[in-house]
Amino acid sequence: MVDRPSNWKEELARWLEPFLDCLGHKARRRMCPLYVAGLIGPGDRKSVQPMAARLAPGDYDQLHHFIADGVWDAAPLEAELLVQADRLVGGKDAVLVIDDTSMPKKGDRSVGVAPQYASTLGKTANCQPLVSLTLARGEVPVMVAPRLFIPENWTSDPVRLKRAGVPIEHRTARSKSEIALAEIDRVIAGVRFGCVLADAGYGSSAPFRHALSERGLLWAVGMSRRQKVYPTDVTMIFPTEKARKPRKHHIPDMSPVSAETMLVGVKWQKISWRGGTKGPLTCLFAARRVRIADGPKHRVFDKGVERMPGDEVWILGERRSSGEQKYYISNLPADVPLKTLAAAVKARWICEQAHQQLKEELGLDHFEGRSWAGLHRHALMTMIAYAFLQSRRLTAAGRKKRVSGPPPQPSMPAIRQAILNLFVRPPPLRCTHCEMLLAGRLKPNLPK
Known part of the structure; x- marks a missing residue:
């Protein structure tokens, strides 16, 4: 019955x-x-x-x-949501996806609303952007954190902030990456996950990647094809050329190149990362271990100022059937197979499904x-x-x-x-x- x-x-x-x-x-x-x-x-x-x-x-x-x-106080309910999310989908094979979603809004009195890039619309519009954290395992996402991004024309107006009831600790200007890191610090003790995922809007920020690594987290994030990288065998040397002032820092013995250039000559393989409604989902992928150029800045001979080699990481290229190419960077271990790398970066799509369902099914933007x-x-x-x-x-x-x-x-x-x-x-x-x-x-x- x-x-x-x-x-x-x-x-x-x-x-x-x-x-x-x-x-x-x-x-x-x-x-x-x-x-x-x-x-x-x-x-x-x-x-x-x-x-x-x-x-x-x-x-x-x-x-x-x-x-x-x-x-x-909403904090106890937010903490309980973490408990329930971890019970549902938490685990070492879960992922924590960092993203943002925008809510179109008319007028200028609603908190945080301003003409700014709306990811939902793909253009600049009057909207409220939310930085979101979504815990997902397999194909099941549970959103655990939304935090409003406050644009500069709000943070520079104390009267406006006070009228909208923005807490004092949120009245200073913060980037979306800084908001995401603060939310990670809030949820990290309450949910279990194995890897942090984010698109290039977050992944292109070296301070964001460094902050994740400092927290002992594994991550796989998007990046620009122009991101400078060094081969893993780059050597730091101390130059001996004559100069007006003696050098204080070692410099690399070769120049960095773009991630796109670094993958030239690497074999691309067809990888299926999961099954879809119409069969296995596949793309061409290529990966290589590199040292990312995100260290301190130093002058290198007559070549200008360059970023020094940082930690050894993976760079991953993706070629889609449409001809579009995407690039990613990850600090996953050096011995992980290409299929694992591909599955990790492609798992990020689940947050977009969660955003869509939260809006269409439950009125997140209402x-x-x-x-x-x-x-x-x-x-x-x-x-x-x-x-x-x-x-x-x-x-x-x-x-x-x-x-x-x-x-x-x-x-x-x-x-x-x-x-x-x-x-x-x-x-x-x-x-x-x-x-x-x-x-x-x-x-x-x-x-x-």
Whole structure:
């Protein structure tokens, strides 16, 4: 027999219990499940007013106060989210993906909104960019941290910052890489993962890569094809040429070249890193061990100022069927096979899926308030709702964790739709297959 709607509400309430224990006040303990249910529930708009109208018309003021104006600390709920995310997908073969996603926004009063590059749109637009951290294992992501990037025209205006309720510790100008590192420091003790992944927007920053290494983390990040590198056999010499002043530093005995040039002559291999809906996903890859030119700057004879050789790392090139080429850099061990390198850098795509689902399924970008606290609380509630749906997805898949292969079936949006069918009312046509999956009476058809 398929679960009745009341049982589903009870299941959500049970899943939220550790979060509610962090809220204390009984009004907050009642509003939190209501807000999460509103995000998961029916309706295209997931801002406070339409959610309250659908679920609890008499509770609009309390729901708005809970998310926008209430005095409560989100940190305990963020910590509990890390616990649940680690339980769902944490492990040594999990990855932590650093990325950002933008939310188009009209006006200029909402916190952090300004004309700036919107990654979602691929152009400059009025938007709010969020730096995100997503924990993923196999094909299952759980977003664990969003933090608003504050542009310079905000950080230079104390009155504007105060009006939007930006905490004092976030009022100084910080790059997206600096925000990402601060969030890594916050989550690193709460979740288990084996490698940090990021695109070239973060990976091209030498201080960002150095900071990851200083924290003892393995990483695989995007980079520019023009990134200068040295061969691993570069030797540091002390020049003996006559000069006005004696030299104080050793310099390399050869000049660096671009990563693109360094891979010339290296054999490219066709690698399949995972299965897709239409068969194995493949590209051509080539890799080589190098020393990245990200050390101190010194003058090298008459060649100007050059970066000195840094640590030995991998550079990886990717040739796509479209003709596009991408380049990556990683401090993974020297003995890892090419397929492992390829699988690591290609695992980053999962965060883009998470961003899309958080927006399309749960209304991450639907918040209509203007304050820092309201925006981040709304984002936190969407992440909690997303983690709940992923827990149902994994349960429906018949196993707690998945390492490789196509995504467990049914997909997360299908799980949400099946939940909607139970939460609200039976639709004219019911999906018996999904309902049986959710009821635990039918195992999904997973690849062996």
